[in-house]
Amino acid sequence: MKRLDFKRGVKIRWKIITSCTMFGLRESLAYTLDNWGGLLSMATYMITYLIFLGVLFGRVNLIAGYNHSEMLFFTLITQINFYMTYVFSLISIERMGDSVNTGTLDLWLVKPVPALWYVTFQRIKLGDLLFSAFPATIPLLIMLFPRWSGFQMNWVGIVSGILLIIIGQVIIHCFQFMMSLTAFFTGEAKNARNMSLELSIFGDTIPFEGYPNFVKAIGLTAIPFMVHTALAVSFFLGKSTNYFMLVYAFGLMVVFLWGKIVLWKFALRHYSSASS
Amino acid sequence: MRFATYIKTAALGFCSVANYRTEVWFQVAQRLLILSGIILLWSVIGTAGTGQTYTQLIAYFLVANGVRDLIDAQFGKFGSSMVDDIKAGKISAYLLQPTRTVIFMYFKHLGTRGVTIVFYLIYIVVGIVLAPPTSLIACLLFFVVVATGLVICLAQCTMVGCLAFWITDAKATKNVVNHFTRVLSGSLIPLTFFPVAYQVPVMLSPFASYAYLPATLLQAEKVDSFLFLQVGVSICWAIGLLLISRLIWRKGVRQYEAVGL
Numbered sequence: 001m002k003r004l005d006f007k008r009g010v011k012i013r014w015k016i017i018t019s020c021t022m023f024g025l026r027e028s029l030a031y032t033l034d035n036w037g038g039l040l041s042m043a044t045y046m047i048t049y050l051i052f053l054g055v056l057f058g059r060v061n062l063i064a065g066y067n068h069s070e071m072l073f074f075t076l077i078t079q080i081n082f083y084m085t086y087v088f089s090l091i092s093i094e095r096m097g098d099s100v101n102t103g104t105l106d107l108w109l110v111k112p113v114p115a116l117w118y119v120t121f122q123r124i125k126l127g128d129l130l131f132s133a134f135p136a137t138i139p140l141l142i143m144l145f146p147r148w149s150g151f152q153m154n155w156v157g158i159v160s161g162i163l164l165i166i167i168g169q170v171i172i173h174c175f176q177f178m179m180s181l182t183a184f185f186t187g188e189a190k191n192a193r194n195m196s197l198e199l200s201i202f203g204d205t206i207p208f209e210g211y212p213n214f215v216k217a218i219g220l221t222a223i224p225f226m227v228h229t230a231l232a233v234s235f236f237l238g239k240s241t242n243y244f245m246l247v248y249a250f251g252l253m254v255v256f257l258w259g260k261i262v263l264w265k266f267a268l269r270h271y272s273s274a275s276s
Numbered sequence: 277m278r279f280a281t282y283i284k285t286a287a288l289g290f291c292s293v294a295n296y297r298t299e300v301w302f303q304v305a306q307r308l309l310i311l312s313g314i315i316l317l318w319s320v321i322g323t324a325g326t327g328q329t330y331t332q333l334i335a336y337f338l339v340a341n342g343v344r345d346l347i348d349a350q351f352g353k354f355g356s357s358m359v360d361d362i363k364a365g366k367i368s369a370y371l372l373q374p375t376r377t378v379i380f381m382y383f384k385h386l387g388t389r390g391v392t393i394v395f396y397l398i399y400i401v402v403g404i405v406l407a408p409p410t411s412l413i414a415c416l417l418f419f420v421v422v423a424t425g426l427v428i429c430l431a432q433c434t435m436v437g438c439l440a441f442w443i444t445d446a447k448a449t450k451n452v453v454n455h456f457t458r459v460l461s462g463s464l465i466p467l468t469f470f471p472v473a474y475q476v477p478v479m480l481s482p483f484a485s486y487a488y489l490p491a492t493l494l495q496a497e498k499v500d501s502f503l504f505l506q507v508g509v510s511i512c513w514a515i516g517l518l519l520i521s522r523l524i525w526r527k528g529v530r531q532y533e534a535v536g537l
Contacts, residue, residue: 036448037445037447037448037449038448040448040449040452041448041451041452041455044451044452044455044456045451045455047455048455048456048458048459049459051459052459052464052465055465055469055470055471056321056465056469058469058471059469060321060322063320063321064320182298186296186298186299187296188296188299189299190299191296191299191300191302191303191306192298192299192302194302194303194306195302195303195305195306195309198306198309198310199309202309202313205313205316205317206316206317206320210320211316215316
């Protein structure tokens with residue numbers, strides 16, 4: 001019986017993810033002009049950031065031990081992480097905050113689906129990833145391509161880096177989600193969400209080796225901005241080889257996932273509907 | 277009477293935001309975080325290429341970011357609020373009022389920024405304390421440039437916002453302008469870092485008035501002819517862009533009337 005319940009639980013969760021993804025894709029395709037606008041915006045960001053890096057490396061040779069090519073690779077991972085956060089996490093969190101503010105959450109809570117799962121994955125904008133994010137990254141990939149052979153990479157480092165990106169993404173999602181739960185107590189979470197995003201990407205400008213130890217300590221514990229980009233790139237490029245960090249990051253992910261569930265239940269107990 | 281209406285509108289905007297006090301603090305903390313990120317980045321890069329001491333560099337970024345945010349040039353949120361009002365049709369009600377619509381909308385938006393404006397003034401004051409200005413003329417020119425920066429930003433936001441009359445949602449265009457502003461204003465990287473061939477065009481662009489020029493003026497020991505030229509160009513940009521934005525606004529409103537009313 002319990003096994004049957006488990007299978008049913010997995011099935012309904014998979015159904016929620018696929019349905020929300022398909023709806024998000026249809027939504028993206030419906031607004032063609034919006035897609036072009038998004039692509040233009042992302043491409044401009046990429047180009048201006050590359051100009052910034054170019055100008056900077058016109059005056060300095062290394063930033064925290066990273067040369068221009070390595071910083072371009074760092075930027076690539078930063079972009080991948082940002083798009084992943086935006087597509088898989090941020091939009092759903094934004095909708096959750098708004099739903100508390102407007103009272104729409106009532107409707108979601110009465111649906112016969114796991115509420116936390118539904119709130120987490122209610123809108124996955126895969127269209128933005130395919131039609132805006134990927135094309136906007138092409139200028140960076142073109143710049144990186146001839147420099148690729150200069151990187152000191154090995155398979156263990158690459159696998160570790162990929163694992164750290166995935167773990168880091170889960171951690172920052174939980175962190176952003178928990179901060180956005182302030183909507184349940186204050187009625188609005190727009191700036192709390194923006195703040196959580198800024199905190200999450202705080203480690204996306206400087207390589208891991210450039211931070212003072214106390215910032216590293218904060219970024220690997222309470223405010224987890226180090227794992228998904230800074231630490232991951234350090235492993236990719238073979239600058240870090242302490243594989244204990246992988247186990248630690250996994251443990252941190254479990255703690256943040258647990259924290260997310262506990263705080264969600266706590267917030268729900270304090271939810272006073274705006275629509276009733 | 278009309279000006280009193282604008283002040284009341286700003287007060288109303290302030291009250292609507294002040295209801296969510298926690299949110300205001302989150303916004304302040306967010307800006308503080310962005311600034312600390314820039315300072316941290318420059319502490320890693322070092323000051324060797326800038327010809328400044330570390331204190332001067334921090335003062336530069338405090339003033340540059342303070343002025344940029346004070347005049348709303350970081351995100352150009354007035355442009356967003358204008359796009360939203362046009363898109364949602366709220367502008368119909370504003371057009372019927374016996375006020376100047378753009379100024380009315382600007383004051384409404386200004387009120388929502390009340391608390392954060394105080395915070396940006398603190399940025400500038402701390403910057404001045406860290407590296408006190410030495411030239412009185414430069415200080416006076418600083419106020420002129422902040423005023424021209426404000427007008428340029430208002431004109432830029434109006435032009436971007438007016439695009440909503442034609443393409444309904446102009447937020448992507450606003451973001452494109454913001455990305456250029458971020459790098460070309462000098463709030464992320466001093467414009468002196470640019471290659472020599474590009475320095476003059478970048479310093480004479482309207483974006484320089486948002487951050488680089490005010491911050492440089494406060495740190496200038498004497499005002500040379502090039503600084504005077506930059507201030508003069510900034511005034512020209514302000515007047516020119518304001519006129520263009522008025523033209524676009526009028527054309528946009530005519531377009532809106534033809535379709536909406």
